[in-house]
Amino acid sequence: MIKVPNIILVGPMGAGKTTIGRLISQSMSKEFYDLDKVIEDNAGADIPWIFEREGEDGFRKRETQALTAIIQEDTGNSVLATGGGIVMRKENRDLLRDDALVVYLYASVSQQLYRTSKSTHRPLLQTGDPKATLRKLFEVRDPLYREVATLVIETDARHPKAVANKVLDAIKRHLNMETSVS
Numbered sequence: 544m545i546k547v548p549n550i551i552l553v554g555p556m557g558a559g560k561t562t563i564g565r566l567i568s569q570s571m572s573k574e575f576y577d578l579d580k581v582i583e584d585n586a587g588a589d590i591p592w593i594f595e596r597e598g599e600d601g602f603r604k605r606e607t608q609a610l611t612a613i614i615q616e617d618t619g620n621s622v623l624a625t626g627g628g629i630v631m632r633k634e635n636r637d638l639l640r641d642d643a644l645v646v647y648l649y650a651s652v653s654q655q656l657y658r659t660s661k662s663t664h665r666p667l668l669q670t671g672d673p674k675a676t677l678r679k680l681f682e683v684r685d686p687l688y689r690e691v692a693t694l695v696i697e698t699d700a701r702h703p704k705a706v707a708n709k710v711l712d713a714i715k716r717h718l719n720m721e722t723s724v725s
């Protein structure tokens with residue numbers, strides 16, 4: 544029986560981390576955690592409020608605390624959807640690589656923009672030019688997602704269920720390969 548590690552999803556805003564994370568947790572009968580929701584539950588406030596009152600720095604501190612707690616809990620039986628900025632801090636990147644299988648959900652900037660266009664829950668996108676913001680973030684973060692990722696899954700032109708199936712297949716192939724070479 545192959546032991547399936549914790550699965551952690553990384554990627555830009557709108558890549559589908561929360562949506563796909565929930566779908567694959569159901570298919571794998573694993574616990575699902577959305578890091579943003581954990582942060583909001585811990586704070587008793589939503590993300591826009593945290594950014595407003597504590598700044599992005601305050602949010603990033605909460606993000607690292609929440610990630611640390613989940614990784615330390617290490618049920619070995621969870622799927623974690625992170626927020627798009629999780630890779631910005633080295634301490635987070637080190638935690639991500641710990642014992643989890645990290646999946647980078649890739650989405651083009653135009654798909655990121657399209658999928659987040661109705662959202663008012665993302666303070667970083669409440670700007671005059673969200674496309675320029677997404678492009679700038681992507682230039683900095685894409686290499687960092689790739690640094691921590693075990694698997695990279697393309698999400699453009701795929702419906703959420705098709706992305707979830709793609710992720711599940713890739714995880715199965717990766718784990719079989721690991722056991723076959725060990």
Ligand SMILES: Nc1ncnc2c1ncn2[C@@H]1O[C@H](COP(=O)(O)OP(=O)(O)O)[C@@H](O)[C@H]1O
Binds near residue numbers: 558
């Ligand atoms: N592959 C996809 N194709 C089309 N829409 C998607 C896809 N993945 C997610 N979405 C939609 O995009 C929006 C953002 O998805 P979400 O899971 O919140 O992304 P993230 O957590 O990465 O920011 C949601 O409305 C979701 O339904």
Ligand SMILES: O=C(O)C1=C[C@@H](OP(=O)(O)O)[C@@H](O)[C@H](O)C1
Binds near residue numbers: 556560561579625627
């Ligand atoms: O990219 C970012 O810096 C952020 C992404 C958001 O999560 P999603 O990627 O789930 O939207 C949330 O953590 C916060 O608004 C900051």
Ligand SMILES: [Mg+2]
Binds near residue numbers: 579624
């Ligand atoms: Mg999300």
